Amino acid sequence: MAIPYDAIVIGGGHNGLVAGAYLARAGRRTVVLEARPKTGGAADTSAPWPDHPDIRVTTYSYVMSLMPSTIIHDLQLERHGYRVFPMGPYYQAWPDGRSLKLYADNARTNHDAIARFSAADARAMPRWDAWLARLAKVMGPLLMSVPPRLGSTRPRDLRDQAQLAWRLRGLDPGAVGDLTRLFTMSITDLLDDWFESEEVKASLAVNGVIGTWAGPDEPGTAYVMAHHSIGDVGDGHLGSWGFPEGGMGAVSDACRRAAEAFGAEVRTDARVTTVLTRNGAAVGVVLDGGEELQAPVVVSCIHPKTMFEQLVPAHELPDGFRRAIATWKSRSGVVKINLALAELPDFTADPGRQVQDHHTGSVELCFSPAYAERAFQDAREGRPAARPFVDGVIPTVFDRTLAPEGVHVFSMFTQWVPHTWTQQPHREELEAYADRIIDLYTELAPNLKGAIIARQVIGPHDMEQELGLIGGNIFHGELSLDQLFHMRPAPGYADFRTPLRGLYHASSATHGGGGVCGIPAALAVRQIERDQRRERWRRRILRRGDPDPDLGA
Numbered sequence: 001m002a003i004p005y006d007a008i009v010i011g012g013g014h015n016g017l018v019a020g021a022y023l024a025r026a027g028r029r030t031v032v033l034e035a036r037p038k039t040g041g042a043a044d045t046s047a048p049w050p051d052h053p054d055i056r057v058t059t060y061s062y063v064m065s066l067m068p069s070t071i072i073h074d075l076q077l078e079r080h081g082y083r084v085f086p087m088g089p090y091y092q093a094w095p096d097g098r099s100l101k102l103y104a105d106n107a108r109t110n111h112d113a114i115a116r117f118s119a120a121d122a123r124a125m126p127r128w129d130a131w132l133a134r135l136a137k138v139m140g141p142l143l144m145s146v147p148p149r150l151g152s153t154r155p156r157d158l159r160d161q162a163q164l165a166w167r168l169r170g171l172d173p174g175a176v177g178d179l180t181r182l183f184t185m186s187i188t189d190l191l192d193d194w195f196e197s198e199e200v201k202a203s204l205a206v207n208g209v210i211g212t213w214a215g216p217d218e219p220g221t222a223y224v225m226a227h228h229s230i231g232d233v234g235d236g237h238l239g240s241w242g243f244p245e246g247g248m249g250a251v252s253d254a255c256r257r258a259a260e261a262f263g264a265e266v267r268t269d270a271r272v273t274t275v276l277t278r279n280g281a282a283v284g285v286v287l288d289g290g291e292e293l294q295a296p297v298v299v300s301c302i303h304p305k306t307m308f309e310q311l312v313p314a315h316e317l318p319d320g321f322r323r324a325i326a327t328w329k330s331r332s333g334v335v336k337i338n339l340a341l342a343e344l345p346d347f348t349a350d351p352g353r354q355v356q357d358h359h360t361g362s363v364e365l366c367f368s369p370a371y372a373e374r375a376f377q378d379a380r381e382g383r384p385a386a387r388p389f390v391d392g393v394i395p396t397v398f399d400r401t402l403a404p405e406g407v408h409v410f411s412m413f414t415q416w417v418p419h420t421w422t423q424q425p426h427r428e429e430l431e432a433y434a435d436r437i438i439d440l441y442t443e444l445a446p447n448l449k450g451a452i453i454a455r456q457v458i459g460p461h462d463m464e465q466e467l468g469l470i471g472g473n474i475f476h477g478e479l480s481l482d483q484l485f486h487m488r489p490a491p492g493y494a495d496f497r498t499p500l501r502g503l504y505h506a507s508s509a510t511h512g513g514g515g516v517c518g519i520p521a522a523l524a525v526r527q528i529e530r531d532q533r534r535e536r537w538r539r540r541i542l543r544r545g546d547p548d549p550d551l552g553a
């Protein structure tokens with residue numbers, strides 16, 4: 001027999017769990033349905049090596065920054081185990097023995113470090129930081145706002161648009177100009193306007209290409225840099241990144257505990273195969289195996305292509321929406337490599353196998369913006385990068401819950417292989433690609449190769465098969481200009497509603513995503529609450545015989 005709920009959430013990644021927590025907190029009888037045997041999606045911790053069951057890695061995503069303190073506070077995540085160690089500096093070493101360390105909050109040290117590469121850049125860096133901080137003040141509130149429902153003339157949507165315009169009032173022409181530059185420029189061009197040293201620019205270009213199917217020369221990558229540079233978007237300040245204790249899976253676990261503490265039911269091995277509809281509204285779901293669950297609210301926290309091309313009957317969706325989903329771009333060419341190490345990398349530029357500052361931050365492999373661009377061009381031409389770009393971190397320098405004493409985990413986020421590698425495992429080529437990365441790091445830290453105890457290489461095919469990341473994009477869809485704000489995931493449907501009444505979409509493919517931030521889920525539940533309040537109000541007014549308020553005057 002069908003079980004009636006107030007709300008059903010499809011997908012038990014962190015967004016699904018955050019949505020479940022907020023819905024249950026509002027008193028709704030809620031169930032979160034996860035296809036896999038475990039919750040967390042791309043925010044996961046696992047023990048991948050049967051020979052080393054006591055070594056755990058943060059499987060896919062690896063650092064936290066974007067989750068607003070409002071969500072952490074509302075869901076009492078700290079009470080449920082959420083704890084983050086702030087990351088150390090950005091670190092890049094060069095084979096000739098030079099290195100650069102940049103700290104998030106130490107202008108004096110940064111000045112001296114940068115001056116060894118360029119005195120002009122050392123002077124420019126504080127101005128750049130201030131410039132980004134000013135932009136964060138504008139972008140933060142935008143990321144926490146529901147985007148306008150394009151094309152709608154309903155009074156309530158027009159009111160929302162007016163409110164958004166009101167929030168943006170008083171933006172001076174300089175800020176508008178800066179925002180326009182940010183949204184339209186390549187990170188290479190933007191950095192060329194500020195800095196002269198390729199080494200310094202490399203450190204800032206990295207954030208512009210994380211998860212993108214675009215090299216740093218591509219327009220729009222300046223925005224990706226800003227997306228990854230903003231910290232607590234609720235406060236709109238620039239943030240530093242951090243390692244969650246217990247890996248990213250611990251963040252998901254905290255979200256799950258919060259959801260369950262508020263009364264949500266969380267089911268694993270519960271794959272949704274169909275969304276049930278009646279008279280243009282979602283009314284429930286069918287699970288693999290045939291079980292039916294009913295609810296007046298269904299929240300999708302899975303990839304939009306799976307949701308709207310497989311689960312929702314095509315005839316329920318307007319042509320324009322279906323076209324937008326069909327042309328949704330979801331490429332990355334990302335490969336994640338996790339290494340277990342018997343000792344820390346001993347860098348020629350900064351010798352030592354004991355924990356030092358440079359081990360505590362991101363240990364980059366990106367010698368210049370041109371280096372990253374070359375890696376992308378290889379993949380665009382259909383080959384894995386000969387010299388890949390890597391954002392590496394060693395969370396075990398802080399988090400000793402992941403591995404036994406003396407053992408470290410080196411988590412490498414790497415780009416690019418051809419995005420079409422979702423279609424086949426490409427196992428041998430992936431292993432060769434990982435070998436090249438290890439060789440490149442070993443040129444900088446000669447002990448690295450010999451210190452490897454075990455390794456795991458996860459390619460686009462694995463991510464699509466395991467997690468449902470269609471096309472391999474780590475954010476369920478590219479952060480490209482045509483897929484941001486009012487366009488995410490489709491024009492006219494960026495307000496977390498969908499063409500079906502009662503059906504909402506809140507995965508990383510919606511506004512505020514991607515990243516492990518919970519913003520899509522929090523905003524979607526805010527929208528659900530508002531819709532339900534308005535519906536109750538509308539019914540009350542209609543009972544009194546007044547004109548329908550939503551039809552306007």
Ligand SMILES: Cc1cc2nc3c(=O)[nH]c(=O)nc-3n(C[C@H](O)[C@H](O)[C@H](O)COP(=O)(O)OP(=O)(O)OC[C@H]3O[C@@H](n4cnc5c(N)ncnc54)[C@H](O)[C@@H]3O)c2cc1C
Nearest residue numbers: 011013014015035041042061062063272474508514515516
């Ligand atoms: C390699 C990699 C590195 C990353 N690094 C970072 C990082 O360091 N920091 C950061 O902030 N972000 C990072 N990201 C991005 C971030 O992890 C994602 O944006 C975010 O985790 C997505 O969360 P989600 O809940 O929207 O979706 P997901 O985590 O993708 O969860 C969706 C869930 O839905 C389930 N599902 C799918 N279909 C169904 C169905 N039919 N029925 C039921 N359940 C279903 C899936 O099994 C999955 O568990 C990274 C991602 C990857 C892949």
